[in-house]
Amino acid sequence: MIRKSRSNGQAVQTAAPKRWHLRLYVAGQTPKSVAAFANLQRICEEHLAGEFEIEVIDLIENPRLAKDDQIVAIPTLVRKLPEPVRKIIGDLSDMERTLVGLQLRTSRI
Amino acid sequence: MPKCQTGIQGLDEITGGGLPLGRPTLVCGGAGCGKTLLGIEFLVRGALLHNEPGVFLAFEETAEELAQNVASLGFDLADLIEHKQLAVDYVHIERSEIDETGEYDLEGLFIRLGHAIDSIGAKRVVLDTLETLFSGLPNVTILRAELRRLFRWLKEKGVTAVITAERGDGALTRHGLEEYVSDCVLLLDHRVEGQISTRRLRIVKYRGSSHGTNEFPFLIDEGGISVLPITSLQLQHKASSERISSGVPALDAMLGGPGFFRGSSVLVSGTAGVGKTSLACHAADACCQRGERCLFFAFEESEAQLLRNMRSIGLDLGPWVKQGLLRFHTGRPTMNGLEMHLASIHKQVEAFGPHLVVVDPITNFISAGTATEASSMLMRLVDYLKSREITALLTNLNHVASAVEQTDMGISSLIDTWLFLQDIELNGERNRGLHILKSRGMAHSNQVREFLLTDRGVQLTEVYLGPEGVLTGSARLAQESKEKSTEVLRGLEIERKRRDLARRQQALEAQIAVLQLQFQTEEEELKRDIAGEQAFVEQQEQGRHEMARSRKADSNGHPGSPKRARK
Numbered sequence: 001m002i003r004k005s006r007s008n009g010q011a012v013q014t015a016a017p018k019r020w021h022l023r024l025y026v027a028g029q030t031p032k033s034v035a036a037f038a039n040l041q042r043i044c045e046e047h048l049a050g051e052f053e054i055e056v057i058d059l060i061e062n063p064r065l066a067k068d069d070q071i072v073a074i075p076t077l078v079r080k081l082p083e084p085v086r087k088i089i090g091d092l093s094d095m096e097r098t099l100v101g102l103q104l105r106t107s108r109i
Numbered sequence: 110m111p112k113c114q115t116g117i118q119g120l121d122e123i124t125g126g127g128l129p130l131g132r133p134t135l136v137c138g139g140a141g142c143g144k145t146l147l148g149i150e151f152l153v154r155g156a157l158l159h160n161e162p163g164v165f166l167a168f169e170e171t172a173e174e175l176a177q178n179v180a181s182l183g184f185d186l187a188d189l190i191e192h193k194q195l196a197v198d199y200v201h202i203e204r205s206e207i208d209e210t211g212e213y214d215l216e217g218l219f220i221r222l223g224h225a226i227d228s229i230g231a232k233r234v235v236l237d238t239l240e241t242l243f244s245g246l247p248n249v250t251i252l253r254a255e256l257r258r259l260f261r262w263l264k265e266k267g268v269t270a271v272i273t274a275e276r277g278d279g280a281l282t283r284h285g286l287e288e289y290v291s292d293c294v295l296l297l298d299h300r301v302e303g304q305i306s307t308r309r310l311r312i313v314k315y316r317g318s319s320h321g322t323n324e325f326p327f328l329i330d331e332g333g334i335s336v337l338p339i340t341s342l343q344l345q346h347k348a349s350s351e352r353i354s355s356g357v358p359a360l361d362a363m364l365g366g367p368g369f370f371r372g373s374s375v376l377v378s379g380t381a382g383v384g385k386t387s388l389a390c391h392a393a394d395a396c397c398q399r400g401e402r403c404l405f406f407a408f409e410e411s412e413a414q415l416l417r418n419m420r421s422i423g424l425d426l427g428p429w430v431k432q433g434l435l436r437f438h439t440g441r442p443t444m445n446g447l448e449m450h451l452a453s454i455h456k457q458v459e460a461f462g463p464h465l466v467v468v469d470p471i472t473n474f475i476s477a478g479t480a481t482e483a484s485s486m487l488m489r490l491v492d493y494l495k496s497r498e499i500t501a502l503l504t505n506l507n508h509v510a511s512a513v514e515q516t517d518m519g520i521s522s523l524i525d526t527w528l529f530l531q532d533i534e535l536n537g538e539r540n541r542g543l544h545i546l547k548s549r550g551m552a553h554s555n556q557v558r559e560f561l562l563t564d565r566g567v568q569l570t571e572v573y574l575g576p577e578g579v580l581t582g583s584a585r586l587a588q589e590s591k592e593k594s595t596e597v598l599r600g601l602e603i604e605r606k607r608r609d610l611a612r613r614q615q616a617l618e619a620q621i622a623v624l625q626l627q628f629q630t631e632e633e634e635l636k637r638d639i640a641g642e643q644a645f646v647e648q649q650e651q652g653r654h655e656m657a658r659s660r661k662a663d664s665n666g667h668p669g670s671p672k673r674a675r676k
Contacts, residue, residue, distance in 0.1 A: 027216040035211075059217060063224035066217050070201050073246065074216035086206055089246075093211035101208030 020044070020052035021081035027074045028060045032091045036075035039092035047104050079103075110317040113161075113233070113269040116154025117147065119336030123321040124312060128293055133260050133270040135290040137282045138297030143308060143329055144273040146182070147297065148235035149175065150333045151271050153184045155233045156194035163233035164225040164268075165197045168241040172197040182333050196225040202245025209247055215255040219262060226266060234263065234270040243284050260289045281313065292316050298324070302479065307446045310336055326448035335452050337489065348372070349498060352551075353399070353465075356391030359569035360528075363545060363554040368395075369526055370550060371464075372498035374491045376521070378505035379530030383541050384562055385504040386410070388528070389467045390419045390426060391567055392502050397429035401464035404457060405437045408473050412437040423565045436461055442473035447486040450474065454490060458499065465500045471520075472506040484520060491523045525549045530560060533581045540582035543569060559585065 024040055026033035037056065044052045059066050059074070069078050073089040079102055088101040112126035121127045128134045128151075136144050152163030167175055175197060176186040189195035198221055226234065239256070246252050263270045272290055277283035287294055294313040299306060309324040327336040352367030355375075361368040369375055375392075377385045389405075396403040407415055412430075415437065419426055429435035438457055442450070458466060468490070474483040487503075494501040503524075521527060527546040532539050541560035545553045558569040559581045570585075580588050 025217065027220055030216075032212050032214070059220045063220045066221045066224075067198065070203075071217035071221070072200060072202055072215055072242070073213045073218075074220075075213060076217065084206070086208070087203075088208045088210055090209050090211035090213045097208060097210040101210065 018051055018053040019082065020048050020079070021055070022052060023055045023057060023069065023078040023080055025057050025059060025066070025069065025071045025074060025076045025078070028058065030074075033075050035091040035093060036077070039095070039098070040077060043092070043095060043098055043102075047099070077101075112318070113155075114159060115151050116158040117150050117334050117336065118332075119325070119327065120310075120334070123310075123325055123336060124293075124315065125318055125320055128269055128271070129315070129318070130269055131264065131267045132292040133263050133272055133290045134293040134295065135272050135274060135282070135287055136295045136297065137274045137276050137287070139276045139299060142276075142297040142299040143327075143334065144297055145170070145175075145237050146179065146329060147295075147334055148237045148271045148273055149179050149184065149186075150182075152195055152233055152235055153179075153186075153189065153333075156189050161232035162194045162196075162229040163235065164222065164229070164231045165195065166222055166225070166234070166236045167197060167199045168201070168236070168238050171199045171201075182329075182331060184333070193229045196229050196231065198222070198225050202242065204245050207245070213248075213251065215242075215252075215259070218255075219259065223266075226268060232268060234266075234268045235273070236270065237273045238275060239272050240274050240282065240284050240286065256286070257289055293318075307448050307482075326451075328446075328449050328452050330449070330452065330456075332456070335455075337448060337451060337455075347498060353500060354395045355388075356393075356395030357388070357567045357569060359558065360388075360543070360567075363556070363558065363569070364526070364548055365552045365554075369500060371500055372495060373525035373549070374495065374501040374503065374523060375526045375528065376503050376505055376524040377528045377530065378507050380507050380532055383530035383532060384560055384567065385506070385530060386415070386469055387419070387422055387424075387562055387567055388530070389469050389502055389504055390415070390424055392465065393435060393467055394424055394426060394429070396465040396500075397426075397432075397434040399464075401434070402461060403429070403435050403465040403467065404461050404463035405435060405467045405469070406454065406457075407437055407439045407469050408442045409470065411439050415439075421564070422562050422567070436463075447474060447482050451486050451490055455493065458494070458497070463499060465502060466494055467502045468504070470504040470506050472504075487520050488523055491520070521547075533559075535581065536584050538582050538584075540585075542581060 022040065022044070024037060026036065040054060044054065057065050059071065065071075069076070069087075075089070075091060077088040077092065077098075079086040079088075086101060086103065088098060092098045111130040112124070112128065113130040114121050114127040115124075136147055138144050149165060152165055155161040155163050165175070170178065172186075172190075179186060186195060186197065190197065200218065200221070222234070225231065242252055242256075243249065260272075272286065274282035274284070274286045276296075277285075281287045281294060281296065291314075293315045296311045296313050298309045298311070300309065301307075308327050308329065310327045311324045312320045312322065325336050327334055349371040351371040352369065353371050354361050354368040355364065377388050379385055386409075393403045393405055405415075410418070416425075416427055416430070426435055430437070436457075438453075454466075454468075471483075471487055474486060491501055491503075524547075526548040529544055529546045531542050531544075533542045534540075541562075542557045543560040544555070544557040556571070558571065561568040561570060
């Protein structure tokens, strides 16, 4: 199940803006979407502990939001922050590629 | 098969009523051939004419760019969007900012499209150009599966869709979209021949419907797309028996009196400078005098130049222009391609509603296309005008004076009345001759007339036909004066003879008078003599009588007068 929460479980730090702002677009509870959310959360907790915020947008509920980030494929992960904006499409099952896509392989501190 | 009227001029005619209703249609063609425009016009016309809202999913242009691009065609997209007649969604995939990991589908696209359709209750959808997805998304297997799903989904939605695609090498589309869209495929083409471009449209397939298989020329102008179907192949024109004057009474007489048939096609051909335009202007003048409208396409002279030149032969067309009965449309033939010309003529005719259309000259159309194209274009033009019962007067420049019966474009069969103006070169001068090569449906003169441009307009005179052949110009004048002087001489001779006769008569009369006088004299003399003799006789008688009386002789005793004695 996808928890439609802006929090990553570290409620203490919600006041301050996170360094990483990730937005995941899904369309209902499809297996791909569920897998993508699970994969994303695992990666974030592993690599960006405490510094990330995940926003899940279900396009079936809010179809008009698809326009803003030019969403065509589902699921799509959008890295809003840090800039520049990056998009990763797919269920994020390939962790290596996801890390490259998020530019965590090179930008990791 | 139920169809969806596109509202695009001519397209519904050649597709037999429009695109397949509720199904996708593929429109393919090279860059700049008008695919996007066809799509947007399909939506705009649908919204305006059929009250069917439409969704435009733009993969190549933003909504603003699109609105700007079609504003020049008179399409106000912003207004349509405001009235919920149109929704434009710009779908953009930036390949450089996208990575791919694992499984995905294009549900996002479906949701966007579905949302757009539902938000305005769209009946029509245009996807322009769907193929850009191939450059944006790397996984072709997923993409193909999703496209197949998309077309099925569109059908389920019941929308009439137009999908545009780039033309590929040796295939209709670069990425084989024709595989998925099998109901109707239109191919657009934009060819340049001799630096002049012509757009063409062909229906490659249309499942479950009969359709024209030809390439139909179409054009894009300020009113959008017009496809020009060759409707003319039917030959079902009405034929008017009303006759209208050619503006030259002598020519009317040659045509058997009243002039041309209304709605007929008249060709005036001839070599350079023989007066084709002047003849055409006469017809225009006559048309305006009847209170009818005339549309004059001049492809060689500007309006001002034409008016000036016509004034020099005493034809003032200026007032007709002011009264709005005469309208000129001038331009170089190479300004447009042939189809553009045809469409522009169509448009002008529709707008002005003329009774007479003059095209001066048609020859130059060849320079705007090939001879075949020109011939086909003229055929459609003539047929179009005929179908509206508009008299057409075309002029044609023949380059070779000798090739009388050969028109460059072989359009003679389309022509009802063919006037031929020709140069007659004789004795070091050029003169113009006019004859009627043919005139369907009327008795016409077979004579060659001399065609004179005078300050009172075109005049036709009888040419001199003598043992030396046809004489024109000064040769005719010379012959005429020769004839005249002979006539004068003859007149003088007669006069002389008459005078001679009178003189003779006078002489005779004088003679008679003299003789009479002589006779009178003689008569008088003779009478006098007779009288003298009588007097003498009487005197003698008297003397004898007196003598007898004095002798108291018996009257019977007189031997000299027995009668008297018997008395």
